[in-house]
Amino acid sequence: MKKESYMMSHGYNPEWSEGSVKPPIFQTSTFVFKNAAEGKRFFEVAYGKSTLNKDEQLGLIYSRINNPNMEILEERLSILEDSEDAAAFESGMSAISTTMLAYVKPGDTILFSNPTYGGTHSFAHNFLSNIGVNIISFHSDSTFDEIIKKLENGNLDKSLKMIYVETPANPTNALIDLDLVKKIKERFFKKYGNEIVTVVDNTYLGPIWQNPLKFGADVVCYSATKFLNGHSDVIAGAIMGSKEKVSKVKNLRTFLGSMIAPYTAWLLTRSLETLHVRMQYQLENTVRIVDFLSKNGKIKKVFYPGLKSMGKRQLKIYNNQCVAGGAMIGFEVKGNENSAFKVLNSLKLIKLAVSLGSNESLAQHPHSMTHCDVPDDVKKKIGISDGLIRLSVGIENSDDIINDLSQALSKI
Numbered sequence: 133m134k135k136e137s138y139m140m141s142h143g144y145n146p147e148w149s150e151g152s153v154k155p156p157i158f159q160t161s162t163f164v165f166k167n168a169a170e171g172k173r174f175f176e177v178a179y180g181k182s183t184l185n186k187d188e189q190l191g192l193i194y195s196r197i198n199n200p201n202m203e204i205l206e207e208r209l210s211i212l213e214d215s216e217d218a219a220a221f222e223s224g225m226s227a228i229s230t231t232m233l234a235y236v237k238p239g240d241t242i243l244f245s246n247p248t249y250g251g252t253h254s255f256a257h258n259f260l261s262n263i264g265v266n267i268i269s270f271h272s273d274s275t276f277d278e279i280i281k282k283l284e285n286g287n288l289d290k291s292l293k294m295i296y297v298e299t300p301a302n303p304t305n306a307l308i309d310l311d312l313v314k315k316i317k318e319r320f321f322k323k324y325g326n327e328i329v330t331v332v333d334n335t336y337l338g339p340i341w342q343n344p345l346k347f348g349a350d351v352v353c354y355s356a357t358k359f360l361n362g363h364s365d366v367i368a369g370a371i372m373g374s375k376e377k378v379s380k381v382k383n384l385r386t387f388l389g390s391m392i393a394p395y396t397a398w399l400l401t402r403s404l405e406t407l408h409v410r411m412q413y414q415l416e417n418t419v420r421i422v423d424f425l426s427k428n429g430k431i432k433k434v435f436y437p438g439l440k441s442m443g444k445r446q447l448k449i450y451n452n453q454c455v456a457g458g459a460m461i462g463f464e465v466k467g468n469e470n471s472a473f474k475v476l477n478s479l480k481l482i483k484l485a486v487s488l489g490s491n492e493s494l495a496q497h498p499h500s501m502t503h504c505d506v507p508d509d510v511k512k513k514i515g516i517s518d519g520l521i522r523l524s525v526g527i528e529n530s531d532d533i534i535n536d537l538s539q540a541l542s543k544i
């Protein structure tokens with residue numbers, strides 16, 4: 133079956149819940165054991181003192197460790213990335229921070245693609261670097277040799293433990309080459325035997341249009357707040373990967389308490405049922421809007437994966453690792469912040485808000501809002517100008533979105 137078919141029933145059997153077609157919300161903190169020996173066995177396994185026998189499953193203990201809504205959701209998330217396992221969290225940031233803390237310790241180095249999501253950037257630069265983790269970065273047009281040289285010159289090659297990549301990058305849609313990331317990992321594994329974990333934040337394009345595990349990533353992470361949930365009413369996160377890679381993060385999640393709550397998991401499970409239709413429709417809208425923007429006289433440049441104007445190297449990466457360009461557009465209006473603000477303030481249907489991937493269209497100004505913290509010289513280098521607007525395309529009628537953009541652009 134295709135992934136969208138699994139989203140209706142996988143991981144849940146109505147017989148378990150009075151024939152209920154949909155999984156109920158298991159709004160409970162704890163679960164009753166049949167007898168003391170069962171409780172003992174469940175804890176042995178949960179705390180890693182013993183492993184499961186072949187046909188044995190870990191029973192329900194306590195909702196910080198496991199809960200049916202979390203488990204059903206995780207089974208469906210695994211389907212989306214074709215992974216052995218998945219872990220769900222109460223936010224995208226808790227998915228990211230728990231994964232990093234599970235794999236790096238003081239003295240280790242993380243190689244980051246730049247730019248990354250603001251919260252990820254701050255966690256790395258304000259928290260991880262304070263506890264002695266080395267942070268080093270590269271961007272979409274860095275070459276293999278440049279990255280290797282940077283690591284070696286900084287004496288950080290031996291301590292490299294994680295490569296963390298966000299592709300497409302927010303808000304410029306610049307793609308990072310996942311083949312290149314794999315090559316860096318392999319080089320240091322061969323040279324020093326370093327166990328390097330590669331993590332890809334796939335929030336921006338989503339599981340329908342890009343599957344980083346197929347390109348050698350070890351872990352994929354998501355802000356499930358965005359496309360996976362798609363209704364701007366939940367904060368949640370997820371990671372997917374092999375059983376081995378995910379279980380290390382799940383163990384730490386138990387102690388940090390960053391697991392998803394039953395109700396949040398239930399809402400997200402419901403949203404996954406419509407993920408394919410939403411994303412397909414959003415893509416169709418986006419293709420029309422990109423075409424409209426590309427022809428509009430008030431616009432300097434459109435940033436969208438797969439466009440020729442993104443350059444040859446970008447196009448090659450796109451053709452290799454992406455299935456489609458997704459539903460996020462960057463466009464630079466002629467003029468400066470004033471012009472961009474005029475457009476944003478004139479929008480009537482499209483809402484002026486951060487976040488993305490929802491069923492309603494959202495627009496914002498990265499230079500002064502989501503990326504205000506990025507130093508000006510870096511902004512300039514990676515194309516975050518003060519005329520840039522980021523648009524997340526929803527499922528409204530595409531003519532209505534285009535008319536809204538058209539009237540707002542005419543105000544410049």
Ligand SMILES: *Cc1c(COP(=O)(O)O)cnc(C)c1O
Pocket residue numbers: 223224225226249251252298302333335336354355356357358367368369
């Ligand atoms: C929103 C976002 C996050 C953070 O997720 P939250 O659910 O807000 O905690 C991480 N990465 C990317 C790319 C995002 O867009």
